[in-house]
Amino acid sequence: MGLGQNLPMTEVQQPQPVTPELRAWIVEQAKAGAQPEAVIASMVASGWREDVAMAALEDTLRGFLDERAKAAQLPPAVPVPDPLPGQGGIPTTIRLPDREVRIVLAMRDPRVVVFGGLLSHEECDELIALAAKRLTRSETVQTDTGASEVNSARTSQGMFFDRGENELCSRIEARIAALIGWPVERGEGIQVLRYRPGAEYKPHYDYFDPAQPGTPTILKRGGQRVATVVMYLNDPEVGGGTTFPDVQLEVAPVKGNAVFFSYERAHPSSRTLHGGAPVVAGEKWVATKWLREGVFR
Numbered sequence: 247m248g249l250g251q252n253l254p255m256t257e258v259q260q261p262q263p264v265t266p267e268l269r270a271w272i273v274e275q276a277k278a279g280a281q282p283e284a285v286i287a288s289m290v291a292s293g294w295r296e297d298v299a300m301a302a303l304e305d306t307l308r309g310f311l312d313e314r315a316k317a318a319q320l321p322p323a324v325p326v327p328d329p330l331p332g333q334g335g336i337p338t339t340i341r342l343p344d345r346e347v348r349i350v351l352a353m354r355d356p357r358v359v360v361f362g363g364l365l366s367h368e369e370c371d372e373l374i375a376l377a378a379k380r381l382t383r384s385e386t387v388q389t390d391t392g393a394s395e396v397n398s399a400r401t402s403q404g405m406f407f408d409r410g411e412n413e414l415c416s417r418i419e420a421r422i423a424a425l426i427g428w429p430v431e432r433g434e435g436i437q438v439l440r441y442r443p444g445a446e447y448k449p450h451y452d453y454f455d456p457a458q459p460g461t462p463t464i465l466k467r468g469g470q471r472v473a474t475v476v477m478y479l480n481d482p483e484v485g486g487g488t489t490f491p492d493v494q495l496e497v498a499p500v501k502g503n504a505v506f507f508s509y510e511r512a513h514p515s516s517r518t519l520h521g522g523a524p525v526v527a528g529e530k531w532v533a534t535k536w537l538r539e540g541v542f543r
């Protein structure tokens with residue numbers, strides 16, 4: 247049976263209200279597995295203007311998904327940064343005020359974008375030199391207490407810069423803000439990690455677990471984390487990729503490159519489980535930037 251068979255008809259060129267019947271029909275198509283392009287094509291064939299059809303589809307499905315999420319007791323979806331907000335084909339490069347960044351890979355769900363040359367090799371070396379003096383065994387925020395603790399899942403050493411602590415951090419922060427369209431004020435300070443051979447970061451989520459008692463305290467400062475940028479500061483000889491087990495993706499740690507991913511819900515349905523694979527030979531250095539929902543002070 248054709249898609250448009252039971253589609254409520256409308257007059258061409260008339261004002262086109264999105265009726266409850268049309269909404270029900272759109273949801274029915276989505277449940278039956280129809281692709282959005284096919285639904286829009288059916289609507290256009292029945293006399294709907296394409297822009298109106300697209301808006302109706304978007305609005306209806308968002309409402310439907312919000313209701314489903316509420317029923318499944320998922321945390322609310324929040325706006326997240328997106329470096330490639332356009333609907334069309336992806337560009338090969340993004341021109342920023344101070345640098346041209348290459349697009350190496352883009353995945354839609356989960357949203358993962360790999361950038362080539364986000365940092366120059368000199369910037370990587372400088373960041374390592376600044377961080378090296380201040381390394382300690384890595385800690386993670388304990389969401390049961392809100393305190394920072396040494397974590398056996400993370401066998402690296404690390405340190406945090408304050409946001410805007412030096413000219414290099416400010417430059418990198420401004421560049422990331424321009425790249426992903428998210429204000430500098432909504433970012434944490436840059437964290438640098440060093441992994442020696444055998445060190446790894448076991449798969450985890452970067453958002454704060456809403457079920458943990460310490461999370462409300464953590465969220466007072468800028469709200470949830472909504473996205474991560476992991477920047478690779480050197481080339482480990484073997485191992486040390488960033489893995490996304492839910493989608494069987496592994497990003498190679500190439501000096502100057504970076505991987506971005508976002509999570510609009512603080513929930514495993516975001517499919518943003520990720521880890522740092524064990525370093526087999528050589529060292530691995532990364533700088534991580536976490537983006538928050540709100541202003542982080």
Ligand code: PD2
Binds near residue numbers: 476534
């Ligand atoms: O070093 C990595 O590849 C890595 C992997 C997972 C870093 C982080 N998470 C992080 O800093 O959150």
Ligand code: ZN
Binds near residue numbers: 450451452474520
């Ligand atoms: Zn992480």
